Amino acid sequence: MNILITGAAGFLGFSISKSLLIKNHKIYGIDNLNNYYSSDYKNLRIKELKKFRHFKFFKIDISDFKKFNDVLKKIKIDIVIHLAAQAGVRYSVLKPQKYISSNITGFINMMEISKQKKIKKIFYASSSSVYGENSNYPWKETFKIKPISLYAKTKKFNEQLANFYSKKYKIQMVGLRFFTIFGEWGRPDMFLFKLFKSIINKKTLEINNYGKHLRDFTYIHDVTKIMLSLINKKFHQHQIFNICSSEPISLLKILSYFKGYSIKLKKIKRNKLDVMNTHGDNKRLKKLLKTIKFTDKNRAILNTFDWYKKNRINKFI
Numbered sequence: 001m002n003i004l005i006t007g008a009a010g011f012l013g014f015s016i017s018k019s020l021l022i023k024n025h026k027i028y029g030i031d032n033l034n035n036y037y038s039s040d041y042k043n044l045r046i047k048e049l050k051k052f053r054h055f056k057f058f059k060i061d062i063s064d065f066k067k068f069n070d071v072l073k074k075i076k077i078d079i080v081i082h083l084a085a086q087a088g089v090r091y092s093v094l095k096p097q098k099y100i101s102s103n104i105t106g107f108i109n110m111m112e113i114s115k116q117k118k119i120k121k122i123f124y125a126s127s128s129s130v131y132g133e134n135s136n137y138p139w140k141e142t143f144k145i146k147p148i149s150l151y152a153k154t155k156k157f158n159e160q161l162a163n164f165y166s167k168k169y170k171i172q173m174v175g176l177r178f179f180t181i182f183g184e185w186g187r188p189d190m191f192l193f194k195l196f197k198s199i200i201n202k203k204t205l206e207i208n209n210y211g212k213h214l215r216d217f218t219y220i221h222d223v224t225k226i227m228l229s230l231i232n233k234k235f236h237q238h239q240i241f242n243i244c245s246s247e248p249i250s251l252l253k254i255l256s257y258f259k260g261y262s263i264k265l266k267k268i269k270r271n272k273l274d275v276m277n278t279h280g281d282n283k284r285l286k287k288l289l290k291t292i293k294f295t296d297k298n299r300a301i302l303n304t305f306d307w308y309k310k311n312r313i314n315k316f317i
């Protein structure tokens, strides 16, 4: 298949592109390589993808309709996987405009171009953050959502737009509510890579909410397997799936996996923008895919740390 992946230089975009390239799909990747975190690191991911003959990359900002539209004019695309967005909950307080241009304008541009090109199936990234502070666990896709941060509100609006476009233009739209994804080539602004960095540099690690947060950590290899199965399914109009292992663990539990290492901790109180716990229900996904198994967390986290050390990622981030 010919697949357009926006945000291809990002963590999920890179990982999903690579797994599809291995299966011989042709990938058109788009990214503006912004500096929310190291663009050298993003370039390294693109260099890795360019090892595949059937990968083509365009450095483009999706909020620029003309440029976005121009590069895609002569390209045949079967499926879109839309992952480009300004991520991060706390950064949305500092740079709200980035969330509007990338997550709202960028999303509408992607929809309009897909509509013109008569693309019939679009996957897009939503987020577990749309559930907000709901203490009724596990969170089900049928729950009423109450996002707190601007980031989460842009994701809710994406879901509403997806609903509208799918009905009006008969497009299969699939919203993926990702829960804390981690693994090789992961994001330096997220907890695990901050932990790895503090271990290697022997620096103090600030740990929010005294490490008591529970997060529904989900391994990237499980996510790429899920995506490989999802692209072949048929969907009715707009459907939403929690993408999570449904086995939340606390940050303190993760620290216990690093027995031989001395970790200097500064335990700090909870940031109000962070939700207390995340725990998704994945029955809807399991019903559709039937055979998914999630990797053991302890092993997956230590594998990721080995990769981090071996590839000396520390120097980029």
Ligand SMILES: NC(=O)c1ccc[n+]([C@@H]2O[C@H](COP(=O)([O-])OP(=O)(O)OC[C@H]3O[C@@H](n4cnc5c(N)ncnc54)[C@H](O)[C@@H]3O)[C@@H](O)[C@H]2O)c1
Binding pocket: 006, 007, 008, 009, 010, 011, 012, 013, 030, 031, 032, 033, 034, 042, 060, 061, 062, 063, 082, 083, 084, 085, 086, 087, 088, 101, 102, 106, 125, 126, 127, 128, 177, 178, 179, 180, 181, 182, 187
């Ligand atoms: N990683 C997670 O745990 C997680 C959880 C929930 C939701 N998500 C969502 O999944 C998607 C991918 O997340 P990620 O972890 O790979 O984040 P990421 O920041 O690593 O990747 C996003 C990519 O999009 C690109 N981008 C941003 N704005 C752009 C623009 N205007 N034009 C072109 N490119 C642009 C960035 O340069 C980046 O490479 C995002 O939509 C994110 O909100 C991720």
